Amino acid sequence: MWSLRMRASLLEKNREIHISGAEGIYKFEELERVLKKYLKRALEHPNGTPDKVVLTVEKIKEEIQSIRALPIETVFCYTPEQAQKFIDSRLADLGISEKAIALAWSIIRGQKMRGAALIDCLTAERLEPDKDRGIRVSRIQMDKKRKIQILKKVKKLTSEPQRVIEAVTVASKVASVPEIIAEICVSDNPDYTTGYISSKKFGYLRITNIKKEGTPIGGRAFFVKTPIDIERLIKFLEKTPVIVK
Ligand code: PML
Ligand code: MG
Ligand code: MG
Structure with missing residues (x-):
């Protein structure tokens, strides 16, 4: 199997600004078709035309792990304030401190980051290097059968x-x-206003109107229990091939 990744960015004052990305795990025969699809996606992204597109094609040598897809629910909120209230209370139920939750919101609403922030769920310390x-x-790649099942479930609820x-x-x-208690995500796409919170406890909760339409904010944060081996965690999230079934 092969890992395919696409990353498109704008260059501004020697700084790369992320505009879009995609990735998956595919068979050799699928590489050409998927690479074309990724390139098209990079060049036609609503965040703008990129200055740089990096396509990575890598043969996977290690064993691919198989994990379960989280169950999906959609929670209908009508304003960002209502969404935040709901999210804050669900995260607090998991034992995440007020400080840690506030930090996640400030990261999501602050400067754009390419990846996710790692936050100590009690002390609110930022842990990523x-x-x-x-x-x-x-x-990562989702298994075809699961994909079809999820598409059926959400097709009436989303344009994407x-x-x-x-x-x-x-x-x-x-x-x-095991040490990650929850995740929060707000899309950095200005017009995609549904975000999510997820955890082993309550699954993947899609939250509508998590932000106002047209807002370019967004980001991801993971809340973790310490002590934790950060290097090992990062290696797993960034490098270990996983199929979600
Ligand atoms: C992203 O921009 O890719 C994040 C989207 C999160 C919400 C997706 C959904 O469940 O509608
Ligand atoms: Mg995006
Ligand atoms: Mg941000």
């Missing part, structure tokens, strides 16, 4: 079912880590 880059969840599939794939790998 590179705070600009964050942690990226990579080497593919986005849901990709987000559930990320969230399921993240939630499989």
Whole structure:
């Protein structure tokens, strides 16, 4: 099997600004078709035309792990305030401190990061080594059967079912880590206003109107229980190939 990744960015004052990304695990015969699809996606992204597109094609040599997809629910909120109230209370139920939750919101509403922030769920300490880059969840693919089942479930609820599939794939790998208690995600796409919170406890909860339409904010944060071997955690999330079933 092969890992395919696409990353498109804008270059501004020597700084790379992420505009879109995609990735998956595929058979050799699928590489050409999927690479074309990724390139098209990079060049036609609503966040703008990129200055740089990186396509990575890598043969997977290690064993691919298999994990369960989180169950999906949609929670209908009508304003960002209502969404935040709901989210804050669900995260607090998991034992995440007020400080840690507030930090996650400030990261999501602050400067754009390419990856996710890692937050100590009690002390609110930022744990990832590179705070600009964050942690990226990579080497993931959803199994075809599960994909079809999820598409059926969400097709009436979203204009972009593919986005849901990709987000559930990320969230399921993240939630499989024993020390990660929860994740929060707001899309950085200005017009995609549904986000999610996820955890082993309550699954993947899609939250509508998590932000106002047209807002370019977004990001991801993972809440972790310490002590934790950060290097090992990052290696698993970024490098270990996983199929979500
Ligand atoms: C959904 O369930 O509708 C997806 C929400 C998160 C999308 C994150 C992203 O922009 O890819
Ligand atoms: Mg995006
Ligand atoms: Mg942000």
